[in-house]
Amino acid sequence: MKLEAIKVKLEDLYLDPNNYRFIDNEDYYYVSNNDAVNRNNQLRTLKFITGKNNEEILDLIESMKDNGYLQVDNIQVKRVGEEKNKYIVIEGNRRVASLKYLEKLFKTNGDIGRLDPKVFKRLEVFLSLNETEEEKLIIMGLKHISGNKKWESVNQAQLIYDYLKKYIGEENYLEVEKKLSKSLAVSQRKIKEHMNTFHLIELYKNSEYGDFFVNRMFSIFAEAIKKGNVCEWLGWDKESYISYNLENLEKFFSWISPLEYETEYDKEFYIEEEEAIIKRGADIRDLNLFIRDVSAVEAMEKERDISEGVRIYQGKQRVDIAFMTKSLSDEIKYIFKYEHLLTPESKNEIKEIKKIFSLNYEKSVISTETMSTLNLFPLGINEHFSKIEILDYKILKNFTIDKLSKINILTGLNNSGKTTLIEAIYILANQNNIFKYFDLIKNRQKEYVLNYKYLDDITVNNFKIKGIFNKIDLNLEMFKYDAKDIDKKGDYVKSYGIKSITNNKEFEMNVHTYLDSDIESKYENIVKLCNSNYQTPYISLKKEMIENYSKIFSEESNEMKADDKIIKFIKKIDSKIEKITFINSEGIQRFTVQTTNGEIKDIRAYGEGVQRIYSLILSFITNKDGIIVIDELEVGLHFSILVDFTKFIQELSEEFNVQVFITTHSRECVEAFVKNKYQNEMISIHLLENLDGKIERSFLSGERYEKLLNKIKLDVRGGKHE
Secondary structure, three states: OEEEEEEEOHHHEEOOOOOHHHOOOOOOOOOOOHHHHOHHHHHHHHHHHHOHHHOOOHHHHHHHHHHOOOOOOOOEEEEOOOOOOOEEEEEOHHHHHHHHHHHHHHHOOOOOOOOOHHHHOOEEEEEEEOOOHHHHHHHHHHHHOOOOOOOOHHHHHHHHHHHHHHHOOOOOHHHHHHHHHHHHOOOHHHHHHHHHHHHHHHHHHOOOOHHHOOHHHHHHHHHHHHOHHHHHHOOEEOOOOEEOOHHHHHHHHHHOOOEEEEEEEOOEEEEEEEOOOOOOHHHHHHHHHHOOOHHHHHHHHHHOOHHHHHHHHHHHHHHHHHHHHHHHHHHHHHHHHOHHHOOHHHHHHHHHHHHHHHHHHHOOOOOHHHOOEEEOOOOOOOOOEEEEEEEEEOOEEEEEEOOOOOEEEEEOOOOOOHHHHHHHHHHHHOOOOHHHHHHHHHHHOOOOOOOHHHHHHHOOOOEEEEEEEOOEEEEEEEEEEOOOOOOOOOOEEEEEEEEEEEOOEEEEEEEEEEOOOOOEEEEOOEEEOOOEEEEOOOOOOHHHHHHHHHHHOOOHHHHHHHHHHHHHHHOOOOOOEEEEEEEEEOOEEEEEEEEOOOOEEEHHHHHHHHHHHHHHHHHHHHOOOOEEEEOOOOOOOOHHHHHHHHHHHHHHHHHOOOEEEEEEOOHHHHHHHHHOOOOHHHEEEEEEEEEOOEEEEEEEEHHHHHHHHOOOOEEOOOOEEO
């Protein structure tokens, strides 16, 4: 490949709309060479490259401001058709996008630091002469597959596929594959893995489930290719890249896809979605254990839960192990009965066996599900949060909120920090339990399983939060770092530490995260201020409802009390509802609703509103003396029940001594709290506004808001009076 160094104006460089970095983006479509210079195509490409608020190129922008333009890597370009002064960037799109941003900044008298503006008029680039498509792919592959600016695996696989696709089925295919391996300095095994994975993905995309494909699913397909039992069950041929068992292939595709079904509520039909059975690459490892066990697979499908298959499989394994242990015990007893006959070699073998047992018993695995948490106020709580100070958490910097009451309503326009605030409160309540922060990330992104690479990407800064709870000062800090004293394995991502200081006592937890390996945790004690619950309309409520139901109904005395309270209110939504029951039969867990006419239906048939109300009520009962944060209370609720429901929330808060923090966009929802005429003195309304990046707070008591409401139209979402 021949390259010629030339000087060009920055305005003559056009970003590559077919860059492999974003070809998996749902808004991507192929653009021809001549159409690449079209203004709309360039704006769309710029958005792909820079990300929201330029977050994808901020590192380059700051570097150029601090150091000027350093030609560390060459910018490589090609001509646009026959045009002499128009060039598409082959390599260096992020750098060109950063320069274009800084040029625009310069023209509006913005600060470009030490960057010499002459670079905008004379930028050295390298023009590709007579470049073939294969040579272009090699250039990008050297940088983004084997180089220091690696793409996501799915983009790497796409490039490798594009290079090899025309040779598939040809006699010289293996020769071309070997040549590509040498050119990219990537093993042939890795290339084969990418090719097999990409072909499996293509089959999925072309199936009826194809619309569900997203970039993060790549690890699922990659693991399916790697795991022998799964690969064999699919009938997958790694040489021809096809499946010889289409029935199993179809099943597999259904397991990794959400289940959509239609439900009827209030004479209207809605599309409900249930999460996929297999949600990440690590689930494939579990599937690989029991894929040949028909009963385990059936249990997994029935409950739509990979853990059910593991449970059935492990149950059988336990029986086998119990039998083997008994046999081993009998054999050991037999050996020592005739110990005098043991040879020196046999004694050495017994010593080695003993070492193996000792080493395995010394290993400990931390389970986040079984962590015990110490309550810092076991004798009770007289006063909940009275003040929160957020020194640094997401968009909240040096932000203080006080005048807190039993019911705290946080309102304001989008991007005013409402959800960020309740997240900070929830984190502070859970002290050094960093897994609660991880759960928030999953919920906010509507994910069922947390991708730790994604966690690393969005956790851009440490955070510091202070507060006063039960008249005790609180300090909490979380920090991200690269661990030095651990076995980082091949898929290590990042480590996190969280430290809380409460009443002069310090508690810390450190966690090491991996892409596919289990996380590792280190701590002495996990502590919390009180019981707490984070309610959001954007995740499945089933697991949380089951946990809360189990806590409540473990004692018969609680069951009658809770049942009466729940049904009394839910009858206001549907007078035919007689009873809600949790059923756990043969591994199937579900909530059923019994009506006055004897019908029994799954609770999901009643729509999101009934489920959310039921979940909220259970949460109050199980979080006695604690706090509950509720994101977007009004979602899923009909406006006609808001007055009754807000009063019910206040009654529950008072009865179970629960402090409540609620976010809402709805003026009707805020008004409902004061219109219900129930103890307005226990309500605080906080308006959050984003004023040029700084979050400001205004305060109204419930009593004051009621008086103003009777005199003027008050829009607390924007703080404007009419």
